[in-house]
Amino acid sequence: MKPLRTLALMALLGGWTGPAAAGELDDLVRQVQQSQAREAQADQDRKARFLADKNQQQKLLKDTQAALAQAEAEGKALREAFAANEARIKAMGLELKTKGGELNQLFGTVREFSGKFKSDLAESLISAQYPGRAAALEPLVLGKEIPGLTQLEGLWLGVLQEMNESGKVVAYTGLFTDAAGGERTGTIRRIGPFTAVAGGKYLRYVPDYGKLVEPQRQPERDSLALATNLEHADGGPVLAAVDPSRGVLLDLAAQVPQGLGWLPKSLRGLLNNEVDLVIFGVLLLASVWALAVAVERWLFFKRVDVAAYPKASVLQTELTRHMTVIGTVAANAPYVGLLGTVLGIMMTFHRMGTEKSSMDVHSIMLGLSTALKATAIGLLVAIPCVVLNNALRRRIRELMAAHEVRHG
Structure with a gap:
């Protein structure tokens, strides 16, 4: 019964094909066996590779761990070097700030001196022979950068040349x-x-x-x-x-007219041109004339006898003789001085237009101040004449009152 059951089972599993299919089954078995052999060989190969890779991985792990340790050591050294460099940079920064401040202060001093020296060179008479010296100092005066050795040497040579x-x-x-x-x-x-x-x-x-x-x-x-x-x-x-x-005294000397060389030097400073001479001469003559008339009238008033003049009109005529001279001088002396001022201002502006750049502010102010002297002297002549005229006319009124009392 057992062989029959086995045969029945094979029939159920593979199907009954009969004797014709026996060769194919052998082939199938052989193929299965070959497949199993290949798979077994592949498993052996994989196992061998796994073992080889495992050994290689251990080596790679050790190498990686060694590289990591070396990198960590290098990183630590770099961090220490970075900290040291950072501290050194801070120290050098402080040193640079200190030395830079001193250098900036020195540069400020050089720039300030260069500016003053440039102004001196621009106004120096020597620059007419050596032009362009002031312009060469422009980089030192206006530059924002620290001057170089060549520029400092140029400044030094310029100072030596000016001194020499x-x-x-x-x-x-x-x-x-x-x-x-x-x-x-x-x-x-x-x-x-x-x-x-x-x-x-x-x-x-x-x-x-x-x-x-x-x-x-x-x-x-x-x-x-x-x-x-x-x-x-x-x-x-x-x-x-x-x-x-450097030119101021030359201007003052040039203000003295050539025609006044015979005058004392004390008067040459007062009379700067012929117009001043004429105006001051007229005022001087007028003041002397008025003073002479005032003295003559005062002496006459002291010795006059009102009893000798029976008529008031005759006495008044004698008392007021030449009094118009004092009144005229008192009234017109300021106008004569003002005329001199106007003419002096005109001449000053005329010189400004003709001499062009050769006339500076000092000469202009000198000419204008001299012109104003004429008005001042005119007032100095007029004020005493007004006082004398008032005093003499009061004396005339007193004498006329005495005559009226005596003669009724």
Whole structure:
């Protein structure tokens, strides 16, 4: 019964095919066996690879752990170096701030000195011979960067040159503007930063144009003779005029008219032109005339005898003789002074228009103040004349009252 059951089971599982299918079953069995063998071999291969990979992974893990430890050590060293560098940077920053403050202070001092020295060079008479020195200092004065060694050396050399040239009397060929406004080239003799002459005439340096200009009004003949002496000097000692004010005294000397050289110097400062001479002369004559009349009238009033004049009209005529002179001087002296002021102002503005850049503010103020002197002197003449006129006329009224009392 058992073989029959086995056969029945095989029939149920694979189907009964009969003897013809026996070869196929063998092939199937053989294929299954081969498949199992391959799978077993694959399992062996996978197991071998797994073991190999496991050993390799252990090595990789050890290498990775070693690299991690090395990286951590390097990181620690870098952090320590970073902290040290940060502390060093802070220390160097403080040092830089300290030294930078000193350097900035030094730069401020250099810039301040350069600005003052630039102004001195711009107004220096020496700049007419060496132009462009003030402009070369512009980077030091206006620059925001710390000056370099070349710029500082240039400033130092400029100061040395100015000091050296200030103590020299030199002659050089240069360009200047004559009194007519034309450009001329000639030999210019210079005494330091004080005086320059050419062609027997004094020259003035005009900073706005950077040129030497021959003023239309020159000092008197004695001063011009000194300029001629300087121009013809042959290297030995020579008497010459030096203007330490760098042009101011030259302007003052030029204000004295050539026609007033015979006057004392104390009067030349008062009489700056011929108009002043005429106005002040008229006021002086008028004041002397009025004073003489006042003295004569006062002496006459002291010795007059009202009893000798029976008629009041005759006495009044004698008492008021020449009194109109004092009244006229008192009334017109301020107008004469005012006329001198107006003419003086006109002449000052005329010089401003003709001399152009050679007339500075000082000369203008000097001309205007001199013009105002005429009005002041006119008032000084008029006020005493008014007082004398009032006093004398009061005395006349007293004498007329005495005559009226005596003669009824």
